[in-house]
Amino acid sequence: MSSRNVWLLVASALAVTVATIVWYTTDAAAVGYTVAYVALCGLAWWSALRRQSPRDRGPWALVAAALSLWGAGNVLELVEYYLVEVPHLTPDVLWLGGYPVLAVALVRMARRRAPGRLRGAALDGMTVAVAAGVASWQFFIAPWLAEGYTVVESTVTALYPVADVVLLAAVLLIALSPGTRTAPTRLLLCAIFGYLGVDVGLNVGLYFADYAAFEPLNSVILLANALLVAAGLHPRRAELTRAGHQVPSLHPARVLFLGLALMTAPTLTLVSSGIGQDQILALVATAVCAAFVLARFTIAVREQERAQASLVFQARHDPLTGLANRTTLGDRLARQVAAPDAAVTVLYLDLDGFKQVNDQHGHDAGDAVLLAVAARLSAAVREGDLVARLGGDEFVLLCPGVPEDEAVRLAERVLHDVAQPVAFRGHQFTVGASIGIAARAGGAGEGAAAVLRTADAAMYQAKRLGRGRWILAEPALAG
Secondary structure, three states, X not given: OOHHHHHHHHHHHHHHHHHHHHOOOOHHHHXXXXXXXXXXXXXXXXXXXXXXXXXXXXXXXXXXXXXXXHHHHHHHHHHHHHOOOOOOOHHHHHHHHHHHHHHHHHHHHHHHHOOOOOHHHHHXXXXXXXXXXXXXXXXXXHHHHOOOOOHHHHHHHHHHHHHHHHHHHHHHHHHHOOOOOOHHHHHHHHHHHHHHHHHHHHHHHOOOOOHHHHHHHHHHHHHHHHHHHHHHHOOOHHHXXXXXXXXXXXXXXXXXXXXXXXXHHHHHHHHHHOOOHHHHHHHHHHHHHHXXXXXXXXXXXXXXXXXXXXXXXXXXXXXXXOOEOHHHHHHXXXXXXXXXXXXXXXXXXXXXXXXXXXXXXXXXXXXHHHHHHHHHHHHHOOOOOEXXXXXXXXXXXXXXXXXXXXXXXXXXXXXXXXXXXXXXXXEEEOOEEEEEEEEEOOOOOOOHHHHHHHHHHHHHHHHHOOOOOEEXXXXXXXX
């Protein structure tokens, strides 16, 4: 589904949600809400089952199952209200059943988008979840258990805050783990925190008024469902189930929530036992100590992040020129050729006369030439193109979406720019280049290695024909 249709879906759900809240007590609102809910469940299943990879299908099938359980609970509630009586608490069983199913889906997504990198997110998430669990017990669960209802009623009601804590722990794995965060991830996070916000709002509202006064807030769940389904329908939805290359970073909000979590238990203890001058002093001292500990923790993590980012850069870039290395080129080219309709052009470049400069004037002179060539190649390409050094005096230009005629003009420019003299310690060094061009049209079937070999073969053909020229690979070879 296109991005435009995804946002139209969200806008439609918002309109239905607002209408349901305004006319909450009418039969038309109940029927319209249920129809929209069932339609979203159908879209969720369609989104899950149409995926080609079973690894991608699994988490989204669980999301669809969770929405279906909640939808079935809504339908049973309507049946009980309008038609016949159903077994007591049956809708609650279905509603409660959706929480762990959705939590498992979120955990599986997190494991796929950040494989082997979830330890920090899991520890931080559990810290916040434990604090939320303690607060839920003191303000929601314990007061309800003291009301004197039957064991079944008290247990079912108490399970909702527990389910919220489980769902919170699961979504924090995604929120705190490394990975790409564009529209699909934001839609999913907004959906889950929407569910949690509704449940917390209803529980807090009971301190101020009867449940009926806040019952229309339940309608917001429809909008949260739409956000969750929209995440699964978005064109970039794969970011939720595919590993990314982003280096994890410590967001300031993460430190803030960890600080609040650390202060939750002491604060609740003082609130329940009474607050006096000594208690306030102890609480302030605890907060100050926690702030110092978190500051030291932040400094240590920042140092680790800088070291890790440096190692990642070194692993994927040439140490002399700072250009992409063979690994980065291979990954980028593989992703490009994997797209069925994506055209890509590769220019494979080898310097002419570089060996003489290196042998006669030393490696420092050779390095100066390589740095100058790298700068000129980077200036010649577009912003989205990739310039890589494969080693020695070999360079590759990866240009997605560039047709053959434009690639030829780029090769002519590169030949001209590379041939300009390089000044070094009073000397003027001049080198040339031989370039092989391989253009892969959209829909062609060859892989990344084949495209690179084709450009390499064309480059050697240019050298055999006299150097200082470009050769466009034959269509039979280029695809």
